[in-house]
Amino acid sequence: MSRYNFATAFPLLVVCWPGFAPSAQGAGYAQQCLDAIHSAAQSSGVPREILLAVAMTESGRQGANGPEPWPWALNQAGDSMWFDSQYKALEWLDAAIARGVTNVDIGCFQLNWRWHGEAFASTAAMIDPQQNADYAAGFLSRLRDQTGSWDKAVAGYHSFKPELAERYMNRFRPIYASLQGQSNDAVPVSAEPERENNYPLLQMGNAQSAGSLVTVSGSARPLFDTP
Numbered sequence: 001m002s003r004y005n006f007a008t009a010f011p012l013l014v015v016c017w018p019g020f021a022p023s024a025q026g027a028g029y030a031q032q033c034l035d036a037i038h039s040a041a042q043s044s045g046v047p048r049e050i051l052l053a054v055a056m057t058e059s060g061r062q063g064a065n066g067p068e069p070w071p072w073a074l075n076q077a078g079d080s081m082w083f084d085s086q087y088k089a090l091e092w093l094d095a096a097i098a099r100g101v102t103n104v105d106i107g108c109f110q111l112n113w114r115w116h117g118e119a120f121a122s123t124a125a126m127i128d129p130q131q132n133a134d135y136a137a138g139f140l141s142r143l144r145d146q147t148g149s150w151d152k153a154v155a156g157y158h159s160f161k162p163e164l165a166e167r168y169m170n171r172f173r174p175i176y177a178s179l180q181g182q183s184n185d186a187v188p189v190s191a192e193p194e195r196e197n198n199y200p201l202l203q204m205g206n207a208q209s210a211g212s213l214v215t216v217s218g219s220a221r222p223l224f225d226t227p
Contacts, residue, residue, distance in 0.1 A: 030069060033055055036108060041137065053179055054136065055069035058109050060175075074089055094123055109133060120135075
């Protein structure tokens with residue numbers, strides 16, 4: 001997961017949606033995440049501010065125009081890396097996988113190769129901003145259906161262990177609030193009433209599991225790794 005500290009960067013938070021892309025190459029790469037988020041929000045129904053805030057929490061870094069999500073971001077067991085090209089990111093990723101490393105988070109939304117690689121045709125497909133964003137949006141949408149609120153869905157995207165989820169939300173909420181033009185870092189993601197979860201397909205993992213979110217039926221395995 002991203003280790004960037006956005007708490008000190010809110011005055012610089014500049015987000016450009018499609019049609020307003022900066023011309024610098026680096027900003028153009030960040031724009032690929034933004035374009036993918038815009039498209040994924042439209043096709044999935046997940047609010048784009050939520051998708052953007054998740055992407056900023058996961059892969060964000062300080063760019064020339066302020067904090068920005070980054071498509072060529074990788075994280076291996078807590079070590080965050082932001083490559084300056086897709087080629088260099090894939091070169092590192094493919095070499096790591098060839099060595100037997102599988103616990104790697106990939107792309108705009110930091111999808112974990114160990115648990116989600118089989119959903120993609122290749123590492124290149126998984127790091128592709130649009131495919132990465134579409135997968136993340138679909139997962140967040142399913143979590144929203146399961147938990148009854150966007151707030152819990154975002155927390156569950158990272159972990160269903162309370163202490164890990166709260167730590168994640170402490171990073172996410174200020175970013176989301178800044179996108180809403182608010183200063184309260186405890187702002188809820190939505191004011192919608194919570195619903196009873198009548199379809200508990202997802203439950204907390206145990207202390208021995210490699211991650212924290214596991215399926216109830218079938219082979220229990222984490223959906224997202226936590227370093």
